[in-house]
Amino acid sequence: MAAHEAAVRPRHSRIRLVLGILMAVLALVVLLQFWFFCKVVWYSMQPPSSTPIMRAAIAQLRETRPDAELRYQWVNYDDISTGLKRAVVAAEDATFMQHNGVEWKAIRGAWEHNRQLAARLEAAEESGTTVRGTFRGGSTITQQLAKNLFLSSSRSYLRKGQELVIAWMIEHVMSKRRILELYLNVAEWGEGVFGAQAAARHHFNTDAARLGSRQSAQLAAMLPNPRFYDRKGVTRYLSSRTSTIMARMRHAHIP
Numbered sequence: 001m002a003a004h005e006a007a008v009r010p011r012h013s014r015i016r017l018v019l020g021i022l023m024a025v026l027a028l029v030v031l032l033q034f035w036f037f038c039k040v041v042w043y044s045m046q047p048p049s050s051t052p053i054m055r056a057a058i059a060q061l062r063e064t065r066p067d068a069e070l071r072y073q074w075v076n077y078d079d080i081s082t083g084l085k086r087a088v089v090a091a092e093d094a095t096f097m098q099h100n101g102v103e104w105k106a107i108r109g110a111w112e113h114n115r116q117l118a119a120r121l122e123a124a125e126e127s128g129t130t131v132r133g134t135f136r137g138g139s140t141i142t143q144q145l146a147k148n149l150f151l152s153s154s155r156s157y158l159r160k161g162q163e164l165v166i167a168w169m170i171e172h173v174m175s176k177r178r179i180l181e182l183y184l185n186v187a188e189w190g191e192g193v194f195g196a197q198a199a200a201r202h203h204f205n206t207d208a209a210r211l212g213s214r215q216s217a218q219l220a221a222m223l224p225n226p227r228f229y230d231r232k233g234v235t236r237y238l239s240s241r242t243s244t245i246m247a248r249m250r251h252a253h254i255p
Helices: 002-043 052-061 082-092 104-127 141-150 157-173 176-186 196-204 213-222 226-232 236-249
Strands: 188-190
Touching: 002 141, 002 157, 052 141, 082 141, 082 176, 082 213, 082 236, 141 157, 141 176, 176 196, 188 196, 188 213, 188 226, 196 213, 213 226, 213 236
Parallel strands: none
Antiparallel strands: none
16 A cells, blocks of 8 residues: 555656646736737837837848938827828738727638648649739738737737737727727838838838828838838839739728
8 A cells, every 4th residue: 555655656746736737828928918018008009119020120121230220200190191001901911990809701711822832832842833822811901900919920810819919809809990090000112111100201201191102002012011012112023013013092091
């Protein structure tokens, strides 16, 4: 009997240790979500001074230019042209006013597209051929705001899961108007260029409130790859995409 109890005791100790570790991890996860929620509430009332993506961008710029500075200036919703609001919604999230932060159909479609593209790229690498195509995100404006405010541009299932949780928080705390206002102020539009006002000054030497329809559509078309277009300028594809967004703008619903 004594030998049996001696054998059972270490097993119970290991179980308690594992349970203790699991409880500690769960507590940390809960605390992290509470911190995110508090920040969401804060940003529903206050503008961000910077974001993780901004800080990463300036750190990268200063590797080659130690005196580099971010171009970022907050402007209120009413000081951003209606054209830019419509263009961004038309280009990035046509159902922005209807969804609750996540478009599951778009996510499934992006996942299937990316899976097929990855398979084609793998086959092309083996055969020495080339394949055209880009990976899709399937993210709503709310999800992109969650990423821009709190996370990073890295690709992982863990980051995507956290993004979905934060997007749910944002939709339940903020109005659609505030979500779009924040997104337009923290979106990246070039090397160290963040927000509608800095983008308008950098690309068109004007203010966010004075952007014309084509200028607005061009900025919206740049969003998936702003640093590339900042370096390359107006490419044939960017011009074509700008025209497509202009045709869709009048149908976009904004808050």
